[in-house]
Amino acid sequence: MLRTPFASERIQMTDAKTGIKVIQLTSYPSPSAHVPYDWPSITPDNKRIILYSQRWTARAAPWDIYRVDADGLNLFQLTEDGDCHSEEGYYGRQWSALTLDGATLYVLWNRVLRRIDVETGADETLADLGTYAPEGVTFDRIGISSTGKRLIISRWGTTSSLRYDLETDEVDEVDYGGYVKGCVQTEPRVLVQRGEVIWGTEELPGGGRRVINAGSKLYLYSVDEDGGDARMVSPLIFAHCTLLGRDDRVQGCGLPPERCIWLAEVGKEPRRLAQGPYFWHSAGSMDGEWIVADTNWPDNGLQLVHVPTGHFRTLCYPRATLDHVEYGHTHPCISQDGRLVVFRSDRTHIQQVYVAHVTDEFRESIIAGELDRPRDKWL
Numbered sequence: 579m580l581r582t583p584f585a586s587e588r589i590q591m592t593d594a595k596t597g598i599k600v601i602q603l604t605s606y607p608s609p610s611a612h613v614p615y616d617w618p619s620i621t622p623d624n625k626r627i628i629l630y631s632q633r634w635t636a637r638a639a640p641w642d643i644y645r646v647d648a649d650g651l652n653l654f655q656l657t658e659d660g661d662c663h664s665e666e667g668y669y670g671r672q673w674s675a676l677t678l679d680g681a682t683l684y685v686l687w688n689r690v691l692r693r694i695d696v697e698t699g700a701d702e703t704l705a706d707l708g709t710y711a712p713e714g715v716t717f718d719r720i721g722i723s724s725t726g727k728r729l730i731i732s733r734w735g736t737t738s739s740l741r742y743d744l745e746t747d748e749v750d751e752v753d754y755g756g757y758v759k760g761c762v763q764t765e766p767r768v769l770v771q772r773g774e775v776i777w778g779t780e781e782l783p784g785g786g787r788r789v790i791n792a793g794s795k796l797y798l799y800s801v802d803e804d805g806g807d808a809r810m811v812s813p814l815i816f817a818h819c820t821l822l823g824r825d826d827r828v829q830g831c832g833l834p835p836e837r838c839i840w841l842a843e844v845g846k847e848p849r850r851l852a853q854g855p856y857f858w859h860s861a862g863s864m865d866g867e868w869i870v871a872d873t874n875w876p877d878n879g880l881q882l883v884h885v886p887t888g889h890f891r892t893l894c895y896p897r898a899t900l901d902h903v904e905y906g907h908t909h910p911c912i913s914q915d916g917r918l919v920v921f922r923s924d925r926t927h928i929q930q931v932y933v934a935h936v937t938d939e940f941r942e943s944i945i946a947g948e949l950d951r952p953r954d955k956w957l
Contacts, residue, residue, distance in 0.1 A: 580658055581699030588650025593894040596879075599935045600894055601650045608632045608639070609929045612920045613676070614668060614719065615861035615911035616760055616820040621680025622914050624648055626696065628683060629920075629931045630671045638662045641671045643685065645696055648918055648933055656699050659687045666716045669904050675720040675729075678763070678864070678914070684720055684729060691729075691742065705747060707731070710740055721761035721768065723803065730768055730803070732758045741803065754805045759798075763824035763864075766803045771814065773797050800826040800844055812842035818859045822885070823866025829885075831857040831871060839869060839883060852888050855881065858900075861911045868916030868941075872908040874900050880910050880921060882936065884944045891944045894934050897925040905929045916941070 589602040604610035610631040613619035619628040627648055630641045641664065643657040663670030665688055673686040676696070683694040689708040694701050711717060711733065717740075718732035731740040738753040756772035773796035779787045796814035801807060811828050819830025819840075827843040829851070837856050842848040851869075855878040860871035862885075869883040870893065877900055883890040899906035906929075910921040919934040 580656060580701065582655040582658075584644075584653045584655065586651050586653060590650070593934075596892055596894050596940075598894045598937075598940065601648075601933050601935070603627065603629065603646050603650050603653075603931045603933060604631055605926075605930060606631065607928055608635045609905065610931045611641075611669075611671060611905075611922055611929060612909070612911060612931050613674060615859065615909050616719070617675055617721075618678065618864060618914050619676050619911060620648070620913040620918055620920065621676075621696070622678065623680065624913050624915070624918050626680065627918075627920055627931075627933060628674070628676055628696075633658075638670065640664075641667070643672070643674060643683070643694075648935075650933075654699070656683065656694055656696070657685065657687075657701070664688055666711075668719075673717065673720050675722055677722060677726060684722070686717055686720055686731065689717065691731075704744075705742065705749065707740065707742075707749070710749065710751065718757075719759075721758060723761050724763045724766050728803070730758055730761055752803070752805050754801060755808075756799070759819075760821045762800065762821065762826045764826075767800050767826060768803060769811070769821055769826060769828065770799045770801050771796060772799055773814070798828055798842070809844045811844055812840075812848045815840055815842075815848060820861055822862035822869070823864060825866075827866070829860060829862045829869055831860050839871060841885070851885065852881075852883050852890050854890075857881065859907065859909050863912050863916035864914035865916065868912060870910045870912045870916075870919050872896070872900075872910055872921070880908065880919065880934070882916075882919070882940075882944060884941075887945060887947070889944050889947045891940070891948065893919060893936065893940075896921055896923040896932065898923040 587605040646653045664672040675684045685692045691704045715735035721730040729742040738751045739758045741750040754770045756770045760769045775794045798811040800809045816830030822829040832838045838850040838853040841851040855873040857871040858874045862869045879892040879895040881890045882893040896908045908921040
């Protein structure tokens with residue numbers, strides 16, 4: 579069990595353009611990152627946030643998992659694994675998923691699945707999944723089923739995923755015909771990406787050639803947990819997308835040249851929910867009412883979108899580099915009720931984790947369709 583306290587690293591600030599309170603949660607001079615934005619990493623009471631921080635500054639340094647209060651206090655280290663980064667993790671960070679009640683964290687560290695109590699730090703090994711990752715197959719994200727009794731663990735290099743039963747410890751390989759992107763919470767179903775990318779070449783000035791994406795035949799399906807009863811959600815029209823709320827609706831940013839957030843659901847044509855800036859990465863709240871998205875080309879800050887009206891407004895300006903390196907991407911994620919937005923920025927030249935506190939007044943202004951400045955003309 580590891581539950582090591584650290585002094586607060588918080589730096590409190592107010593966004594100069596929007597007036598939103600922003601807290602820098604980490605400031606130690608090594609990279610920190612929040613959990614990928616496709617699933618909540620904030621407890622439902624909005625009290626605590628799960629994040630990663632690198633133990634020291636080096637290319638393959640290990641990442642540890644922390645929890646911190648949303649006010650930037652009570653920083654606790656929950657894991658300390660190995661002496662190098664996770665070989666199969668997300669940019670070296672071990673895969674993890676927080677239960678929706680905020681009590682338990684499931685962690686996959688180099689093919690070993692563990693359960694960690696967020697409050698006490700109690701750490702229990704559940705299974706070594708190494709035999710389920712033959713050569714050419716690697717583990718990906720962890721999904722939590724609608725009942726909370728199963729984990730769906732995606733794998734690259736195969737169309738099947740692992741289904742781990744938390745009550746019996748049984749492991750099944752289920753062929754979903756594609757890559758599992760998330761678990762629906764209203765019923766035992768998962769979101770699956772199926773199809774293929776078509777690669778081609780194009781001529782370059784001077785007679786050279788380069789490989790290009792010549793078009794994709796990719797589709798999103800909602801299927802049951804056994805891989806059957808497939809219902810098509812939409813073609814893959816998104817640059818990045820996630821489930822919206824607890825059902826199998828999907829929200830995401832449009833592929834260029836689209837400058838919109840798409841909303842797609844089974845049995846309906848996808849619709850453009852919000853249009854204007856180039857939305858880049860987006861996440862939806864579990865109540866299905868709010869979406870947060872970063873922007874690029876140019877950077878117009880983080881946009882908070884009200885789903886029922888399609889209205890949106892600039893929440894804050896992360897001032898990240900937004901360059902090709904993943905560290906410079908803000909990748910905003912949102913609390914279950916849309917009142918906290920966690921993002922990353924390398925504004926200090928080292929990536930750190932920040933949280934923006936969304937006030938009721940700000941939310942009401944979005945619903946009413948208020949503009950920030952004359953140049954916010956996309957509404």
